[in-house]
Amino acid sequence: MDVHRLRNLHRPDVLKARLEREGVPRTTLSFYRYVRLKEVEALRHELYSEWEALGVLGRVYLSQEGINAQVSLPTQNLDHFRTALDSREAFQGVPWKIAVEDDGKSFLKLAIKVKKKIVADGLADDAFDVTNVGEHLDAATFNQKMAEGALVIDMRNNYECLIGHFEGAYLPKADTFRGAIEEVREVMKEKKNAEVLLYCTGGIRCEKASAYLKHEGFTNVGQLHGGIIDYARQIRAQGLASKYKGQNFVFDERLAERITDDVVSTCMQCGTKSDRISNCQEVTCNMLLVQCEACAEKYAECCSPSCREIHLLPEEVQRSWRKGRSTRSTKTKAINDPEGLRRRIREEEELLTLNGTLHPELTGISP
Ligand SMILES: [Zn+2]
Numbered sequence: 001m002d003v004h005r006l007r008n009l010h011r012p013d014v015l016k017a018r019l020e021r022e023g024v025p026r027t028t029l030s031f032y033r034y035v036r037l038k039e040v041e042a043l044r045h046e047l048y049s050e051w052e053a054l055g056v057l058g059r060v061y062l063s064q065e066g067i068n069a070q071v072s073l074p075t076q077n078l079d080h081f082r083t084a085l086d087s088r089e090a091f092q093g094v095p096w097k098i099a100v101e102d103d104g105k106s107f108l109k110l111a112i113k114v115k116k117k118i119v120a121d122g123l124a125d126d127a128f129d130v131t132n133v134g135e136h137l138d139a140a141t142f143n144q145k146m147a148e149g150a151l152v153i154d155m156r157n158n159y160e161c162l163i164g165h166f167e168g169a170y171l172p173k174a175d176t177f178r179g180a181i182e183e184v185r186e187v188m189k190e191k192k193n194a195e196v197l198l199y200c201t202g203g204i205r206c207e208k209a210s211a212y213l214k215h216e217g218f219t220n221v222g223q224l225h226g227g228i229i230d231y232a233r234q235i236r237a238q239g240l241a242s243k244y245k246g247q248n249f250v251f252d253e254r255l256a257e258r259i260t261d262d263v264v265s266t267c268m269q270c271g272t273k274s275d276r277i278s279n280c281q282e283v284t285c286n287m288l289l290v291q292c293e294a295c296a297e298k299y300a301e302c303c304s305p306s307c308r309e310i311h312l313l314p315e316e317v318q319r320s321w322r323k324g325r326s327t328r329s330t331k332t333k334a335i336n337d338p339e340g341l342r343r344r345i346r347e348e349e350e351l352l353t354l355n356g357t358l359h360p361e362l363t364g365i366s367p
């Protein structure tokens with residue numbers, strides 16, 4: 001087998017055009033399983049050939065501990081894909097979750113990566129029993145237990161909780177899974193005997209989080225089976241009231257899918273109600289923002305006047321400006337401190353009025 005052919009070699013614009021031309025409806029779905037896999041490299045190559053032939057695109061992590069996949073494929077091939085999965089003992093009957101709101105353009109290529117772990121959680125797994133997980137709860141039971149007063153904990157990162165979450169849930173300030181899990185242990189340390197309910201996007205992080213909390217002495221831990229994605233599906237199928245409000249943050253180009261019409265967040269720049277999520281368009285900044293339509297227009301889809309000034313320059317000038325500059329690690333910076341961002345914007349606007357520029361270093365840069 002020519003291993004070098006088993007990966008994508010095209011540029012993004014070529015891939016985008018290919019997807020536009022395809023003209024068949026696609027379904028986006030995700031699944032994972034903790035399962036012992038052997039000869040992971042060889043398996044990766046087999047899956048790549050097999051799935052590529054079915055038009056599968058997406059991001060897949062394989063490791064000795066299992067598989068974690070987010071993919072899209074032509075809807076007409078769903079049955080084939082199911083058969084292909086079921087024909088392998090390790091993946092037989094693995095439940096998948098279909099994304100509810102989806103234009104099928106979530107992924108541009110197929111990437112299957114061999115990793116040490118299927119979720120980068122930063123936890124020392126050998127220190128606790130990862131199979132001693134919390135009780136799996138379906139949507140109706142989760143709602144019921146919430147009504148009875150159980151504590152609800154969001155196991156996602158701060159930027160994922162922003163635009164949607166369960167009513168009254170504890171929302172971590174940390175921006176990594178490991179940070180979130182340690183924060184929760186600390187914040188809840190007096191409540192080890194309370195009933196706690198965990199949830200995350202697709203359920204996979206709660207497997208680890210619940211096992212970890214049980215190891216830490218929590219006695220009554222439940223977790224939302226299939227995560228928010230499957231909760232939304234069950235709510236719709238059974239006509240239940242959604243206690244999850246707003247949008248679900250997802251890890252593809254869409255950034256979010258709507259679960260209910262509630263708007264639970266505010267624009268980081270002006271403070272009005274908004275759950276429009278985007279990244280600062282100044283490419284070295286790329287900060288994740290909740291930004292209302294009016295601010296998007298005012299700041300040219302950027303986080304600040306400073307980034308706007310760069311972003312609005314001719315592309316060649318931007319390129320010269322970027323030369324030798326490293327990408328700033330501002331991606332999640334404003335989330336816990338939107339007031340700080342607003343202060344910076346006010347200061348920058350004053351300077352801009354005074355000096356006509358926020359980037360004096362631009363003088364002398366020519367394309
Ligand atoms: Zn705004």
Ligand SMILES: [Zn+2]
Nearest residue numbers: 280285303307
């Ligand atoms: Zn920016």
